[in-house]
Amino acid sequence: MRNISDVIEGYLKQVIELSERDHIEIKRSEVAEKFQCVPSQINYVINTRFTVDRGYLVESKRGGGGYIRIKRIRLHQKSDVIAEVIQRLEHGATQVMAEDIVFRLLDEEIISRREAKLILSAVDRTTLLLPLPTRDEVRARILIAMLFTIKYQSNT
Amino acid sequence: MRNISDVIEGYLKQVIELSERDHIEIKRSEVAEKFQCVPSQINYVINTRFTVDRGYLVESKRGGGGYIRIKRIRLHQKSDVIAEVIQRLEHGATQVMAEDIVFRLLDEEIISRREAKLILSAVDRTTLLLPLPTRDEVRARILIAMLFTIKYQSNT
DNA sequence: ATAATTAAGTCAAATATAGTCAAAGTCAAC
DNA sequence: GTTGACTTTGACTATATTTGACTTAATTAT
Numbered sequence: 001m002r003n004i005s006d007v008i009e010g011y012l013k014q015v016i017e018l019s020e021r022d023h024i025e026i027k028r029s030e031v032a033e034k035f036q037c038v039p040s041q042i043n044y045v046i047n048t049r050f051t052v053d054r055g056y057l058v059e060s061k062r063g064g065g066g067y068i069r070i071k072r073i074r075l076h077q078k079s080d081v082i083a084e085v086i087q088r089l090e091h092g093a094t095q096v097m098a099e100d101i102v103f104r105l106l107d108e109e110i111i112s113r114r115e116a117k118l119i120l121s122a123v124d125r126t127t128l129l130l131p132l133p134t135r136d137e138v139r140a141r142i143l144i145a146m147l148f149t150i151k152y153q154s155n156t
Numbered sequence: 157m158r159n160i161s162d163v164i165e166g167y168l169k170q171v172i173e174l175s176e177r178d179h180i181e182i183k184r185s186e187v188a189e190k191f192q193c194v195p196s197q198i199n200y201v202i203n204t205r206f207t208v209d210r211g212y213l214v215e216s217k218r219g220g221g222g223y224i225r226i227k228r229i230r231l232h233q234k235s236d237v238i239a240e241v242i243q244r245l246e247h248g249a250t251q252v253m254a255e256d257i258v259f260r261l262l263d264e265e266i267i268s269r270r271e272a273k274l275i276l277s278a279v280d281r282t283t284l285l286l287p288l289p290t291r292d293e294v295r296a297r298i299l300i301a302m303l304f305t306i307k308y309q310s311n312t
Numbered sequence: 313a314t315a316a317t318t319a320a321g322t323c324a325a326a327t328a329t330a331g332t333c334a335a336a337g338t339c340a341a342c
Numbered sequence: 343g344t345t346g347a348c349t350t351t352g353a354c355t356a357t358a359t360t361t362g363a364c365t366t367a368a369t370t371a372t
Contacts, residue, residue, distance in 0.1 A: 003338090003348085003349065003350090004349085004350080005348085005349065005350085027329085027330095028329075028330060028331095029328090029329075029330085037350075037351085038350075038351055038352065039329090039330075039331095040330090040331075040332080040333095040350090040351075040352075041349085041350065041351080042330090043330080043331065043332080044349070044350080048348085048349090060329095060330060060331085061329080061330080061357090061358075062328080062329050062330040062331080062356070062357045062358055062359095063159075063327090063328060063329050063330080063357055063358020063359050063360095064159045064161075064327075064328050064329065064358060064359035064360065065158050065159025065160075065161075065162065065328085065329080065358080065359075066328070066329040066330055066357090066358070066359090067329090067330090068330075114271075114306075115270075115271065115274065117305045118271065118274065118275070118302050118305050118306070119274070119278075121301040121302050121304065121305040122275075122278050122298045122301055122302050124301060127297050127298055127300075127301040128294060128297070128298075129294070129297060130286075130290075130294065134286075138284060138285070138286065138294070141283050141284070141285060142278045142283055142284070142298070144283075145277040145278055145280060145283040146274050146277050146278050148277065149270075149273045149274055149277040150270075150274070159328095159358085159359060159360090160359080160360080161358085161359060161360085183319085183320095184319075184320060184321095185318095185319075185320085193360075193361085194360075194361055194362065195319090195320075195321095196320090196321080196322080196323090196360090196361075196362075197359085197360065197361080198320095199320080199321065199322080200358095200359075200360080204358085204359095216319095216320060216321085217319085217320080217367085217368070218318080218319050218320040218321075218366070218367040218368055218369095219317085219318060219319055219320080219366095219367055219368025219369050219370090220317075220318050220319070220368065220369040220370065221318090221319085221368080221369070222318075222319040222320055222367090222368075222369090223319090223320090224320075
């Protein structure tokens with residue numbers, strides 16, 4: 001007998017599979033009720049099994065009529081290049097590094113000219129206006145976040 | 157099952173959409189009656205969904221013959237929309253403001269879906285990871301920088 | 313003018329969800 | 343039988359919605 005997290009994972013994947021649409025919406029409390037577990041177990045399952053790396057995007061809303069929405073995403077065709085670039089950014093990014101990376105992505109036709117300008121304007125030192133070394137760390141995080149977005153395009 | 161606020165939001169947007177004029181006038185009590193809710197629910201919907209950042213202007217009048225008037229602000233000159241939006245950002249931008257603005261630009265077809273995602277990922281609080289109020293200031297600067305880039309694109 | 317009536321506005325409490333985090337439990341590998 | 347990764351649990355937190363008592367403003371009747 002498998003553990004309850006695996007069972008819930010399987011259930012959710014089946015629901016996604018059978019769904020017409022590219023996403024499903026669940027009520028955390030209902031799923032918890034169905035499997036006789038505490039609601040936060042659902043968060044655990046989602047945090048460990050429905051991650052971006054595994055190809056899922058999750059959104060949610062609290063309050064009345066709240067929900068958890070799980071979407072499947074597909075990888076960008078050039079995701080290897082992006083993954084490689086993200087690795088280089090892990091320990092901070094200077095403006096020159098950022099420019100090199102953006103020009104490479106442009107060169108590889110992973111981003112458009114307009115997107116390149118957009119990215120560069122966001123991470124320019126006069127935009128961030130933060131002291132070092134914070135500036136290079138924030139720049140790296142912004143670049144990584146944007147690259148992730150490009151890497152994992154949702155199916156919609 | 158959706159919550160009543162979302163239903164009322166959808167209804168009002170549809171009424172605006174189908175309207176000949178650029179604004180609609182509703183009677184708060186009638187709408188409340190139609191959706192079987194208390195009148196102040198209508199204020200809640202208007203205050204949370206028909207904000208300036210989302211491109212709406214609301215006026216009202218009390219007393220006999222009172223009404224609530226909702227106007228969709230559709231500006232056709234893209235640069236005007238951007239200029240207006242930049243002004244609102246001058247004193248910092250919360251994540252909710254940023255989201256409202258980006259969705260509006262998407263709605264007005266000034267940016268693409270992918271660009272919207274790119275921008276939102278860059279200014280997400282988990283990306284910036286800075287303490288307030290710095291975070292809101294940096295977010296505003298990044299948004300302004302990107303909007304300028306979009307506004308003054310060279311045509312070459 | 314003043315009062316009565318008719319609307320809309322405000323605000324905070326009650327309710328309905330979901331998220332976080334860390335302690336406790338489980339189980340396989342060593 | 344200890345260790346460490348993974349899972350389970352629940353107390354506490356955060357956020358969104360719903361509701362209603364009370365307030366304010368405009369119009370109408372006297």
